[in-house]
Amino acid sequence: MRVRFAPSPTGYLHIGGLRTALYNFLLARKHGGVFVIRIEDTDQTRFVEDAEQDILDSLSWAGITYDEGPLIGGKFGPYQQSVRSERYQEVASQLIKLGKAYFAFDTSEEIDALKQRKISSSNPNPRYDFATRAEMQNSLTLSEADVSTRLARGDAHVVRLLVQPGAEISFVDAVRGHVSFESDAVDDQILIKSDGLPTYHLANIVDDHDMQISHVIRGEEWLSSTPKHIILYDALGWTAPQMAHLPLILSPTGGKLSKRNADKNGIPVSVFEYRKKGYEPEALVNFLALLGWNPGNDQEIMSLDEMASLFSLDRVGQAGVQFDLQKLAWFNEHYVRSKTPEVLAESVYVKIDELFDDVSMDYLSRAISLMLDRLSFATDIANATYLFADPKAYDEKSVQKRWKTNSSQLLISYANDIEALSDWATDPLESRLKELVERENIGIGEIMFPVRLALTGLPSGPDLYQMMILLGKESVLRRLQTASHAVG
RNA sequence: GCCGCGUUCGUCUAGGGGUCUAGGACGCUGCCCUUUCACGGCGGUAACACGGGUUCAAAUCCCGUACGCGGUACCA
Numbered sequence: 210m211r212v213r214f215a216p217s218p219t220g221y222l223h224i225g226g227l228r229t230a231l232y233n234f235l236l237a238r239k240h241g242g243v244f245v246i247r248i249e250d251t252d253q254t255r256f257v258e259d260a261e262q263d264i265l266d267s268l269s270w271a272g273i274t275y276d277e278g279p280l281i282g283g284k285f286g287p288y289q290q291s292v293r294s295e296r297y298q299e300v301a302s303q304l305i306k307l308g309k310a311y312f313a314f315d316t317s318e319e320i321d322a323l324k325q326r327k328i329s330s331s332n333p334n335p336r337y338d339f340a341t342r343a344e345m346q347n348s349l350t351l352s353e354a355d356v357s358t359r360l361a362r363g364d365a366h367v368v369r370l371l372v373q374p375g376a377e378i379s380f381v382d383a384v385r386g387h388v389s390f391e392s393d394a395v396d397d398q399i400l401i402k403s404d405g406l407p408t409y410h411l412a413n414i415v416d417d418h419d420m421q422i423s424h425v426i427r428g429e430e431w432l433s434s435t436p437k438h439i440i441l442y443d444a445l446g447w448t449a450p451q452m453a454h455l456p457l458i459l460s461p462t463g464g465k466l467s468k469r470n471a472d473k474n475g476i477p478v479s480v481f482e483y484r485k486k487g488y489e490p491e492a493l494v495n496f497l498a499l500l501g502w503n504p505g506n507d508q509e510i511m512s513l514d515e516m517a518s519l520f521s522l523d524r525v526g527q528a529g530v531q532f533d534l535q536k537l538a539w540f541n542e543h544y545v546r547s548k549t550p551e552v553l554a555e556s557v558y559v560k561i562d563e564l565f566d567d568v569s570m571d572y573l574s575r576a577i578s579l580m581l582d583r584l585s586f587a588t589d590i591a592n593a594t595y596l597f598a599d600p601k602a603y604d605e606k607s608v609q610k611r612w613k614t615n616s617s618q619l620l621i622s623y624a625n626d627i628e629a630l631s632d633w634a635t636d637p638l639e640s641r642l643k644e645l646v647e648r649e650n651i652g653i654g655e656i657m658f659p660v661r662l663a664l665t666g667l668p669s670g671p672d673l674y675q676m677m678i679l680l681g682k683e684s685v686l687r688r689l690q691t692a693s694h695a696v697g
Numbered sequence: 698g699c700c701g702c703g704u705u706c707g708u709c710u711a712g713g714g715g716u717c718u719a720g721g722a723c724g725c726u727g728c729c730c731u732u733u734c735a736c737g738g739c740g741g742u743a744a745c746a747c748g749g750g751u752u753c754a755a756a757u758c759c760c761g762u763a764c765g766c767g768g769u770a771c772c773a
């Protein structure tokens with residue numbers, strides 16, 4: 210088994226592209242096959258400089274490795290279509306010789322004119338096909354001599370696929386089962402553009418054949434193009450690979466997850482953005498794996514290895530799937546909390562160090578440990594500013610509601626009690642507080658709450674005693690003093 | 698318009714003729730835990746698009762309708 214992911218470097222890796230790559234990768238892993246990456250850079254006009262690099266980086270970040278492709282090569286390389294032009298030309302010539310393709314010299318103005326001529330309410334999109342090619346300037350209508358002189362003269366031309374009408378083109382899709390099209394509905398697709406480069410359709414089938422790809426797993430947007438590809442394989446006497454078209458990822462409002470639509474819903478579309486926002490790669494991958502596939506049981510949390518062992522194309526769904534940012538968030542929380550504080554500390558240290566003074570890696574790691582089950586993103590630790598600096602203000606609503614006239618005094622009493630402590634640990638801190646409660650004959654909340662407010666400025670947060678341990682005696686006493694004066 | 702693909706809780710899904718008074722997860726929500734907030738635990742909410750068949754029996758098979766999505770480029 211040989212599969213491939215064949216992105217076009219027209220932009221950063223899209224979330225849907227990552228899922229396609231993932232499914233290919235999983236299938237290859239499952240069957241001990243080979244996973245190829247091929248860059249389909251045949252459109253010079255849409256080429257984006259750093260896109261290829263981003264695609265490779267993003268896959269690597271996601272933990273998706275490949276066996277043949279850019280950077281590492283392989284025996285079917287090179288893996289960029291822009292440097293394989295000769296081969297496409299060769300196949301195009303072969304198709305022309307076989308009578309399966311032809312030269313066309315029509316200018317874009319002439320094609321526009323054709324459309325204007327044919328357009329009607331019942332036919333809003335006239336095609337260049339069996340019904341219209343006789344009216345155009347191509348090697349089917351022009352004399353042989355005329356064609357030769359035009360070619361010799363270097364007239365701009367394209368190569369088109371000659372699609373015969375009246376045929377049924379069908380294939381079995383691994384996800385959708387039997388699919389069939391009438392050839393009448395297929396246009397004479399351009400195979401070689403006037404710039405000499407191939408279109409997707411030609412380059413794709415030539416490379417899939419030459420690279421011995423056994424399974425083509427791609428998005429559903431390619432389903433309608435598949436008959437063209439089948440015609441091409443047949444014309445060349447090649448066996449078409451097994452096809453599998455994945456359901457599209459939809460935006461929560463329904464449409465396809467275009468950049469604009471996604472932005473409107475606050476959904477990042479490029480993997481780069483997820484990296485930047487601090488998502489855990491395992492979370493994104495796990496979430497995406499389940500967007501259109503399921504293992505057939507109730508398991509949702511899976512490592513790449515587990516997914517690979519469970520994966521199969523017949524468990525891929527057929528209906529479009531809506532992207533759910535909340536579910537992704539849940540996966541992210543899960544993976545954040547399953548990591549060690551040390552690992553998370555490493556990943557956010559630079560950010561924390563920028564924001565606060567004198568935070569050691571060890572301290573950060575202990576802070577994260579204290580906050581672990583309330584983090585959605587590792588970087589959320591930065592929001593708990595009170596762990597890294599004294600509070601600058603005290604939550605007004607909480608003060609109004611729960612700060613009593615005796616609060617300041619209680620704070621001072623507690624500060625005095627714990628200042629004497631030789632053992633700065635949770636148990637003595639707790640028993641001193643309880644003793645104070647008995648001595649003063651008050652409810653425990655009457656002292657706990659002001660202490661919390663003094664330490665954090667907020668009405669909620671992690672366990673009080675554990676937090677005092679983290680902050681340290683000096684800092685705790687200072688904060689109690691400060692609050693007793695500032696709020697009191 | 699035409700061609701193609703699809704349609705189970707709000708979302709991702711299980712289910713493939715009787716075991717479905719339709720299961721799981723996210724979300725939302727109630728209670729418990731915690732004299733904080735989260736986490737966690739235990740509950741609740743909520744779906745077979747519609748209409749015809751076939752069958753003793755249909756969420757499951759067939760047909761139609763509606764709706765959604767994709768394609769209809771010298772883009773991929």
